[in-house]
Amino acid sequence: MTISESKDLTFECETGNYHTFCPISCVAWLYQKIEDSFFLVIGTKTCGYFLQNSMGVMIFAEPRYAMAELEEGDISAQLNDYEELKRLCLQIKRDRNPSVIVWIGTCTTEIIKMDLEGMAPKLESEIGIPIVVARANGLDYAFTQGEDTVLAAMAQRCPSVSTSEINQKESNKFSSLFNFAQKKIQSNEQKLNLVDHQPLVLFGSLPDPVVTQLNLELQKQGITVSGWLPAKRYMELPIIKEGNYVCGVHPFLSRTATTLMRRRKCKLISAPFPIGPDGTRAWIEKICLSLGIEPKGLEEREQQIWDSLTDYLNLVRGKSVFFMGDNLLEVSLARFLIRCGMIVHEIGIPYMDKRYQAAELNLLEETCRKMGTAMPRIVEKPDNYNQIQRIQQLKPDLVITGMAQANPLEARGINTKWSVEFTFAQIHGFSNARDILELVTRPLRRKGNLRELGWNTLIE
Amino acid sequence: MKLAYWMYAGPAHIGTLRIASSFKKVHAIMHAPLGDDYFNVMRSMLERERDFTPVTASVVDRHVLARGSQEKVVNNITRKDSEENPDLIVLTPTCTSSILQEDLQNFVERASLESQADVLLADVNHYRVNELQAADRTLEQIVSFYIEKARKKGDIALQKTKIPSINLIGIFTLGFHNQHDCRELKKLFLDLGIEVNEILPENASVKNLKNLPQAWINIVPYREVGLMTAQYLQKEFDMPYIDITPIGLIETARFIRKIEQIINQLGGNVDFEPYIQQQTKAILETSPFVQTNKNSKNNNLPKKAIVFGGSTHASAITKILVREMGINVIWAGTYCKYDNTWFQEQVDGFCSSVLITEDHAEVGNLIAKTEPDVIFGTQMERHVGKRLNTPCGVISAPVHIQNFPLAYRPFLGYEGTKQINDLVFNALNLGKELALFEIFNDSSTHETFKHDISISWSPEALQELEKIPGFVRSRVKRNTETFAKEGKIASITLDVLYAAKENLTN
Numbered sequence: 001m002t003i004s005e006s007k008d009l010t011f012e013c014e015t016g017n018y019h020t021f022c023p024i025s026c027v028a029w030l031y032q033k034i035e036d037s038f039f040l041v042i043g044t045k046t047c048g049y050f051l052q053n054s055m056g057v058m059i060f061a062e063p064r065y066a067m068a069e070l071e072e073g074d075i076s077a078q079l080n081d082y083e084e085l086k087r088l089c090l091q092i093k094r095d096r097n098p099s100v101i102v103w104i105g106t107c108t109t110e111i112i113k114m115d116l117e118g119m120a121p122k123l124e125s126e127i128g129i130p131i132v133v134a135r136a137n138g139l140d141y142a143f144t145q146g147e148d149t150v151l152a153a154m155a156q157r158c159p160s161v162s163t164s165e166i167n168q169k170e171s172n173k174f175s176s177l178f179n180f181a182q183k184k185i186q187s188n189e190q191k192l193n194l195v196d197h198q199p200l201v202l203f204g205s206l207p208d209p210v211v212t213q214l215n216l217e218l219q220k221q222g223i224t225v226s227g228w229l230p231a232k233r234y235m236e237l238p239i240i241k242e243g244n245y246v247c248g249v250h251p252f253l254s255r256t257a258t259t260l261m262r263r264r265k266c267k268l269i270s271a272p273f274p275i276g277p278d279g280t281r282a283w284i285e286k287i288c289l290s291l292g293i294e295p296k297g298l299e300e301r302e303q304q305i306w307d308s309l310t311d312y313l314n315l316v317r318g319k320s321v322f323f324m325g326d327n328l329l330e331v332s333l334a335r336f337l338i339r340c341g342m343i344v345h346e347i348g349i350p351y352m353d354k355r356y357q358a359a360e361l362n363l364l365e366e367t368c369r370k371m372g373t374a375m376p377r378i379v380e381k382p383d384n385y386n387q388i389q390r391i392q393q394l395k396p397d398l399v400i401t402g403m404a405q406a407n408p409l410e411a412r413g414i415n416t417k418w419s420v421e422f423t424f425a426q427i428h429g430f431s432n433a434r435d436i437l438e439l440v441t442r443p444l445r446r447k448g449n450l451r452e453l454g455w456n457t458l459i460e
Numbered sequence: 461m462k463l464a465y466w467m468y469a470g471p472a473h474i475g476t477l478r479i480a481s482s483f484k485k486v487h488a489i490m491h492a493p494l495g496d497d498y499f500n501v502m503r504s505m506l507e508r509e510r511d512f513t514p515v516t517a518s519v520v521d522r523h524v525l526a527r528g529s530q531e532k533v534v535n536n537i538t539r540k541d542s543e544e545n546p547d548l549i550v551l552t553p554t555c556t557s558s559i560l561q562e563d564l565q566n567f568v569e570r571a572s573l574e575s576q577a578d579v580l581l582a583d584v585n586h587y588r589v590n591e592l593q594a595a596d597r598t599l600e601q602i603v604s605f606y607i608e609k610a611r612k613k614g615d616i617a618l619q620k621t622k623i624p625s626i627n628l629i630g631i632f633t634l635g636f637h638n639q640h641d642c643r644e645l646k647k648l649f650l651d652l653g654i655e656v657n658e659i660l661p662e663n664a665s666v667k668n669l670k671n672l673p674q675a676w677i678n679i680v681p682y683r684e685v686g687l688m689t690a691q692y693l694q695k696e697f698d699m700p701y702i703d704i705t706p707i708g709l710i711e712t713a714r715f716i717r718k719i720e721q722i723i724n725q726l727g728g729n730v731d732f733e734p735y736i737q738q739q740t741k742a743i744l745e746t747s748p749f750v751q752t753n754k755n756s757k758n759n760n761l762p763k764k765a766i767v768f769g770g771s772t773h774a775s776a777i778t779k780i781l782v783r784e785m786g787i788n789v790i791w792a793g794t795y796c797k798y799d800n801t802w803f804q805e806q807v808d809g810f811c812s813s814v815l816i817t818e819d820h821a822e823v824g825n826l827i828a829k830t831e832p833d834v835i836f837g838t839q840m841e842r843h844v845g846k847r848l849n850t851p852c853g854v855i856s857a858p859v860h861i862q863n864f865p866l867a868y869r870p871f872l873g874y875e876g877t878k879q880i881n882d883l884v885f886n887a888l889n890l891g892k893e894l895a896l897f898e899i900f901n902d903s904s905t906h907e908t909f910k911h912d913i914s915i916s917w918s919p920e921a922l923q924e925l926e927k928i929p930g931f932v933r934s935r936v937k938r939n940t941e942t943f944a945k946e947g948k949i950a951s952i953t954l955d956v957l958y959a960a961k962e963n964l965t966n
């Protein structure tokens with residue numbers, strides 16, 4: 001096996017024998033994000049066992065999630081699936097009274113061809129709670145793509161007219177009161193001149209503080225974000241009208257993007273993702289460009305962030321990274337790390353949508369040229385076994401990988417960083433660039449301290 | 461369909477994988493969709509395994525749904541065979557493959573023609589058995605496969621060892637304190653002059669399974685896993701087995717006496733009585749439940765407990781609490797529904813009622829209703845205890861990282877008895893302390909917020925601050941205010957809040 005360095009990005013595809021989380025894991029962060037939701041995963045004990053163990057302590061906090069555990073009678077259709085789901089959803093309504101129930105279809109519902117999309121509208125009208133269906137199964141998707149399936153389904157539920165336009169008469173007093181309050185906040189908050197532009201809706205689930213930060217960054221350019229998909233509450237899903245601009249914040253939302261373009265007739269702003277100061281700047285610039293706004297002060301802002309990262313940059317410069325690939329954030333993270341001065345050997349990734357990630361891939365190429373480093377190979381559907389052979393050959397300074405491989409690699413003297421942490425940490429926007437490097441350098445810093453003890457490998 | 465949030469026992473394939481990956485040079489291939497290999501994460505994280513977990517998936521995707529696995533499974537088996545050279549490959553069905561109804565047996569037969577390794581299809585039905593039952597069955601299946609193989613080749617070892625010896629069956633990966641229990645039992649057998657013939661399946665080689673009949677007795681310390689194997693060996697070779705769990709002084713003594721009895725029946729001549737006396741005395745001399753000292757007046761300890769867990773541990777702990785510590789167990793329960801008769805028999809007379817359920821809410825509700833002073837249960841009961849302000853000692857799987865302590869913490873044998881003494885005593889004492897804290901209105905845990913009056917917070921910034929997790933909030937607040945003061949900023953807005961974050965260098 002030879003590993004050559006190429007002048008262009010190379011794309012390869014392996015066997016798909018890699019470790020990743022099941023996409024149903026998206027319920028773990030989405031139920032927290034959408035506060036009035038309830039996620040019902042229709043699957044087997046296997047799904048339940050995975051969620052229970054992967055959610056860790058969260059499972060004890062009475063999460064707004066449950067399994068509809070399929071039993072033998074459900075599989076052999078001795079039980080009526082509609083009646084069964086109705087019974088469970090009524091119980092959820094009684095106990096939790098959510099504003100929306102999200103059904104997560106799994107491998108099993110796919111194989112037995114349970115018609116969730118068909119049953120949902122009927123049951124919805126019968127019990128009076130919206131039911132959104134997302135097929136986040138391991139047959140088709142990996143890890144974070146689960147969020148993509150949920151948001152694509154939710155994109156169809158976003159109102160196209162505001163509720164105040166519908167019952168203007170009834171709520172006139174109310175909404176004027178509300179507007180008054182809102183104006184007061186705005187005037188209080190800042191004195192920037194907001195530009196009049198086409199409505200912009202952002203999509204991708206982020207913790208609320210990060211939402212606020214990105215909103216603020218855009219506000220500084222005079223841009224108003226009309227809404228986010230998803231919002232804090234299902235009842236607050238943004239209004240989406242034909243011709244609105246939409247822009248994604250995560251690299252794994254290609255279905256959502258497609259749905260917004262094709263079904264909701266929105267214009268997609270194809271931009272790199274706001275991960276790292278370089279990504280954030282490019283993201284804002286691209287949005288400004290699309291909305292006809294002259295971006296201002298971004299170069300200084302980016303430089304200021306880089307300056308504040310000097311201590312970390314000194315640690316990572318010249319070190320090499322290998323992404324085994326499991327959460328689709330890999331390209332954006334690799335691009336940022338190359339800009340930080342690191343060498344990226346391989347970008348493993350479960351699935352590569354070259355159209356949706358086009359701007360990000362361009363920025364990656366541009367960054368490699370600028371930094372004078374070789375183009376990394378992008379390996380779609382990687383084969384973990386082969387990757388470990390390559391890792392042993394390359395001996396990278398850091399392997400970003402799942403928890404199944406982390407400890408064994410560490411025992412072989414290879415530094416690792418668990419990839420899932422990037423999914424749960426706050427990594428978007430200017431302010432959080434530091435957090436990414438905090439994660440990346442943690443194993444390097446710790447190992448530096450322990451090496452002095454003569455520690456190398458733990459296996460014979 | 462049933463609404464479920466939490467399960468005590470995992471799905472069947474987990475049991476099979478736990479057995480397979482406990483053996484040396486055995487590789488498991490799961491017929492499963494992407495993401496079902498979460499087992500590898502658990503093993504690597506919980507056991508802190510230094511080696512790659514010998515489990516891979518033959519991934520079921522859309523193409524497999526449309527056309528069937530065809531060559532895929534066979535190729536994956538032969539590929540693993542050449543990459544890793546295992547002695548045995550276990551093809552493991554999952555919930556997905558049970559519905560697909562592919563002829564996995566056929567794949568196994570085809571693959572075994574091409575591969576050096578033996579190939580087996582785990583005989584477990586996902587919808588009929590749980591993790592523990594599947595583990596029990598898989599172990600028996602592997603053992604009987606190699607016994608049959610050895611019989612055919614005629615190299616089975618039937619000659620008993622000269623010194624009395626045992627096989628220890630049921631020690632395996634991700635078991636609750638299994639590693640420590642194993643070490644403790646080995647020490648016990650060493651003390652008794654008994655040879656350990658084979659330990660199954662942890663670190664065992666399938667090549668040695670033909671030596672199993674050499675042992676005098678099979679020891680099955682845990683009810684859940686190993687019994688089927690012991691019964692099989694009894695049927696085939698007339699090997700006696702002992703299924704007493706040596707937890708607590710009384711049961712450990714019974715366990716050792718049983719070994720003595722069988723050895724003497726088989727022509728040995730041993731007397732373990734002095735050993736039992738000596739060990740028991742050593743523990744009784746220090747037991748806080750027997751020896752009261754002035755710091756811990758035994759009588760003041762609360763005495764109403766409940767017990768819930770796997771059948772082995774829940775029943776054994778119930779007995780030890782009642783018989784050896786004088787604690788009143790108001791009810792005991794297990795999630796091993798399939799083994800409910802045995803459990804009922806075990807705890808009969810030791811507690812006033814028995815709860816058999818797999819539903820954690822039912823357990824939680826009964827705990828709330830019966831208001832015990834202390835809980836002995838699984839991680840789930842520990843959290844119920846937290847909510848109800850009741851102390852809890854964890855005595856059984858499902859496991860958690862905390863149940864893989866680095867320090868030596870067996871539950872079995874004499875050392876185990878000491879450890880359980882500590883566990884129970886500390887849990888009881890903690891309850892008492894909590895109550896005392898409340899009585900004296902201890903305020904040391906409440907954080908005192910000092911407001912800096914010269915700096916004001918805008919409502920939005922304050923709201924944002926509220927979103928920051930409690931344990932770092934005060935630090936963020938302090939840092940932001942310092943930042944504002946240094947920059948001579950009078951009012952903290954959202955902008956200032958984030959500027960402070962960006963400015964923060966360590």
